[in-house]
Amino acid sequence: xxxxxxGGSVVTDKDTxxxxxxxxxxxxxxxxxxxxxxxxxxxxxxxxxxHFASEYGVSRTVGTEDYSEVVxxxxxxCRLNGAVLDALHAEAVPAVPVHPFSAGFRNAVxxxxxxxxxxxxxxxxxxxxxxxxxxxxxxxxxxxxxSGDELVVELAERLDARRVGLCSAVxxxxxxxxxxxxxxxxxxxxxxxLGESESTDxxxxxxxxxxxxxxxxxPATIFDLDGLDAFVAEEEVGTRIG
Numbered sequence: 001x002x003x004x005x006x007g008g009s010v011v012t013d014k015d016t017x018x019x020x021x022x023x024x025x026x027x028x029x030x031x032x033x034x035x036x037x038x039x040x041x042x043x044x045x046x047x048x049x050x051h052f053a054s055e056y057g058v059s060r061t062v063g064t065e066d067y068s069e070v071v072x073x074x075x076x077x078c079r080l081n082g083a084v085l086d087a088l089h090a091e092a093v094p095a096v097p098v099h100p101f102s103a104g105f106r107n108a109v110x111x112x113x114x115x116x117x118x119x120x121x122x123x124x125x126x127x128x129x130x131x132x133x134x135x136x137x138x139x140x141x142x143x144x145x146x147s148g149d150e151l152v153v154e155l156a157e158r159l160d161a162r163r164v165g166l167c168s169a170v171x172x173x174x175x176x177x178x179x180x181x182x183x184x185x186x187x188x189x190x191x192x193x194l195g196e197s198e199s200t201d202x203x204x205x206x207x208x209x210x211x212x213x214x215x216x217x218x219p220a221t222i223f224d225l226d227g228l229d230a231f232v233a234e235e236e237v238g239t240r241i242g
Contacts, residue, residue, distance in 0.1 A: 001037065001038040001039070001040060001159055001160065001161050001162055002035055002037050002038070002040075002161065002162060002163050002164075002165070003039075003040045003041075003042070003152060003156050003159070003161045003164045003165070004032060004035075004039065004040075004041055004042070004164075004165045004166075004167065004228075004231075005041075005042040005043065005044070005148050005149070005151075005152050005164075005165070005166045005167065006025075006028050006041065006042070006043040006044065006084070006167050007043075007044045007046075007148075007166065007167055007168045007169060008043065008044030008046025008047070008048070008049070008050060008080075008133075008148070009044070009046060009168065009169035010025075010028065010044075010046075010167050010168065010169055010224075010225055011024055011025045011028065011043060011044075011046060011080075011083075011084065012046030012047040012048060012080065013046075013047055014046050014047045014050070015047070016047055017047050017048075018047055018048050018076065018080075019047050020080070020083045022087075024225055025083065025084065025087045026087055026090070027225060027228075028167065028225060028228060029084075029087035029088045029090065029091045029093065030091055031228040031229045031232055032088065032091070032093060032228075032232070033088075033091035033092065033093050034229070034232050034233075035232055037162070038123050039093075039128045040119065040123070040128070040129050040130075040131070040155055040159065041084070041088070041095065041130045041131070042130075042131045042132065042133075042148045042151050042152055042155070043080065043081070043084050043130070043131075043132050043133075044132070044133050044147075044149075045076075045077060045080070045132070045133045048076040048077055048079060048080040049073055049076050049077045049132075049133055049134070051076070052069070052072045052073045052076050053073050053135075053145055056069040056072070056073070058073065058135070058143070058144065058145055059144065060144055060145050060146075060147060060150075061110075061144065062141075062144065063138050063141030063142040063143055063144040064142050065141075065142035065143075066142075070101075070135045070142070070143045073134070073135040073145075074099070074101045074134060074135050077099075077132050077133065077134050077135075078097075078099065080132065081097050081130060082097075084130055084132075085097060085130060088130070093128055094126060094127050094128055095127070095128045095129075095130045096122060096127045096128065096129060096130065097129075097131075098118060098119060098122070098129045098130065098131045099131075099132070099134060100114070100131060100132065100133075100134040100136055100146050100151065101134045101135055101136055101137075103115065103118065104136060104146070105136055105137040105138065105139070106136060106137070106138040106139065106141075106144060106146075107139050108139040110138070112136075112146065112150060112154060114151075114154050114158075116154075116155065116158045116159055119131075119155065119159065120159065123159075131151055131155070132151075133145065133146060133147050133148040133151070134146050147208070149166075149208060149209050149213075150212065152164060152166065152212070152213075153212050153213070153215055153216060156216055156218055156220075157216065157217070157218075161218050162218065163218065163219055163220075163221075163234075164218055164219065164220040164221070165220070165223065165228075165231045166209060166213070166220070166222045166223070167223060167224065167225060167227075167228050167231075168206070168209075168223065168224055169224065170206070170222075170224055171223060171224040171226070171227060171238055172222050172223060172224075172238035172239035173190050173193075173194070173206060173210060173222055173239040173241075174190075175190065175193050176192055176193045180238065180239060181239050182239060182240065183239070183240045184214070184239060184240070184241050184242075185242065186214065187207075187210060187211055187214060190210060191207075194206055194207040194210065206222075209222065210222075210241060213241040214241060214242055216241075216242055217242075219240065219242070220240070220241040220242055221237065221238050221239065221240050221241065222238050222239045222241065223237045223238025223239070224238070
């Protein structure tokens with residue numbers, strides 16, 4: 001199984017609320033149509049979920065008990081998920097939605113509990129499950145944000161992914177000189193260039209992605225939209241993590 005995450009900055013205009021980058025999303029869908037293996041897709045929030053989460057002050061660690069805020073974040077992500085599904089359907093990819101809000105939760109110590117039986121079943125039946133960052137119930141905090149990167153790690157481990165790819169707005173992880181690093185084996189390798197994990201993005205920026213992927217036991221790669229075809233073709237591209 002191959003797991004691909006489409007970054008929110010790739011498929012949306014992150015500077016304009018609820019704006020899909022239709023050209024970029026179409027290119028991504030066309031590339032994913034060439035995957036000759038079981039496929040799971042995860043997409044980020046971009047100008048949809050992040051816009052509302054930032055407005056409400058909700059993050060991976062700061063929750064909300066306001067139902068209208070939870071619904072606002074979730075509904076925005078469902079709208080973006082619908083656009084991703086439409087693009088994949090246009091390329092004859094048998095994509096179906098899996099909404100994390102209804103599938104998992106965080107317990108009192110903030111561990112993610114995310115059953116994957118539904119995803120396994122959909123894969124066995126020939127579908128391409130499409131998941132996304134979302135609001136998620138969090139014991140003692142109401143609801144917090146579940147990032148697409150967290151989902152990637154959880155699904156890759158639980159579903160025995162063969163390869164993991166993160167399609168980002170940049171061609172890989174940059175070093176202090178602005179050059180793409182071919183291979184990162186520890187966070188210390190790139191800490192100087194990436195800074196801290198938390199950023200204005202409510203799920204953390206590139207630093208959080210690297211830290212999440214370093215926990216994986218399967219090959220993971222970060223690349224941009226121009227590198228997605230190469231990743232699908234199993235060519236070397238971007239930055240390999242781990």
